[in-house]
Amino acid sequence: MRKLLCALALSLTASLAPALTATSAQAAACGNDASGFDAWIASFKQEAPGQYGLKSYTVANALEGVTYDPQVIKLDRGQKSFKLSFDEFYKRRVNKALIDRGRLMHAQYAGMFERIQQDFGVPPQIIIAIWGLETGYGANSGKMDVVRSLATLSYDCRRSEFFTRELVSALKIIENGDKVREDMRGAWAGELGQTQFLASSYLNYAVDYDRDGKRDLIRSIPDVMASTANYLKQKGWRAGESWAPGTPNHEVLREWNKAEVYVQTIGVMAEQLME
Numbered sequence: 001m002r003k004l005l006c007a008l009a010l011s012l013t014a015s016l017a018p019a020l021t022a023t024s025a026q027a028a029a030c031g032n033d034a035s036g037f038d039a040w041i042a043s044f045k046q047e048a049p050g051q052y053g054l055k056s057y058t059v060a061n062a063l064e065g066v067t068y069d070p071q072v073i074k075l076d077r078g079q080k081s082f083k084l085s086f087d088e089f090y091k092r093r094v095n096k097a098l099i100d101r102g103r104l105m106h107a108q109y110a111g112m113f114e115r116i117q118q119d120f121g122v123p124p125q126i127i128i129a130i131w132g133l134e135t136g137y138g139a140n141s142g143k144m145d146v147v148r149s150l151a152t153l154s155y156d157c158r159r160s161e162f163f164t165r166e167l168v169s170a171l172k173i174i175e176n177g178d179k180v181r182e183d184m185r186g187a188w189a190g191e192l193g194q195t196q197f198l199a200s201s202y203l204n205y206a207v208d209y210d211r212d213g214k215r216d217l218i219r220s221i222p223d224v225m226a227s228t229a230n231y232l233k234q235k236g237w238r239a240g241e242s243w244a245p246g247t248p249n250h251e252v253l254r255e256w257n258k259a260e261v262y263v264q265t266i267g268v269m270a271e272q273l274m275e
Contacts, residue, residue: 030157034068040155041066052168058175062147069152072144075188076153089261093133094269102128102273105137112222116209120229121239125270127228130195130256133265138194141218142187146170150190150199166190169199178206178215185218193217194224197231205231232256243267 029040041063049056084092106113106124113124135141150170153163170190173179186192190199197206197217206215209226216223235255236248243249244267253263 030155030160032157034070037068037152037155041151044151044154048168048171052171054168054171055175058171062171062174062181063151066145066148066151068155069145069148072149072152072188073156076156076158084261086261086264090265090268093265094272098132098136099269099272101137102132102269105131106273109221109225112225116226116229117239120226120233120237122229122232122237123270125273126232126243126253126266127225128273129266129269130228131225133262133269134196135194138221138224141185141194141196142191143185144188146184146186146190146192146199147181149188153189163190166199169203173199173202176203177213178202179218183218194221195228197227201231202227205234243270 029036029043031037031040045059045063048054048059102125105128113127116127117123131137147167147170150163150167154160154167156163170184173192174181174184184192187196191197192199192202194217202215202217205227206217207223207226207230208215209222210220212220214220215227217227232252232255235252237252238248241247241249243253245264250263250267253266254260256266257263
């Protein structure tokens, strides 16, 4: 997921609702080093409530003490083009332990997965394959401060508009009460939770499946699994149909990640989970 973020991020940009536009401050004050970051943060705090409908205290509290993160920029600049073959990628990412663990997860949560398939039409093995590939079934969801990462990337000139949208979405997650500021930890580019949702996708597709009043993609396994299924359903998943290359469901998986080797890996791993 880390190496494939660019393709994924671009594929999800259009899914954000409501639509967000770049602020004049963003366009004028982005920068490629730390020198202008504090001024950018101050401007964002002032303009964000009116521009994006956020509450002033949400913005102020979430961004209090946030500093520029050079490690995030290093990771962003260090992304390499993805050239592994399917066989190379599959061998690198999938092994017997991952398959065995996935089968155990299926058995442990069989009733939940059955209900999710009834509600969303997505088979358990597809969801479990995504879960395993993204974070090793929740073992590696990321520990970086997502708000800090997104603020740094929003200020950075390379993809400022895209990441400003994601920053605003992250603040809305906090404002909505789905997560508290301290829980907003994930991958370096802002992916959250056990299946690594971008903040905008979290807003649009997350489901409160355990009915506790919060959409929790970090700790609630029912919410994580149902939200992943809901994302695929909303992208056009066809219940009961194949996901082989060339099928509509294969194209839906490309909405999850544009990299063909990743999509093929989801499909083949899902088939192995059924064996």
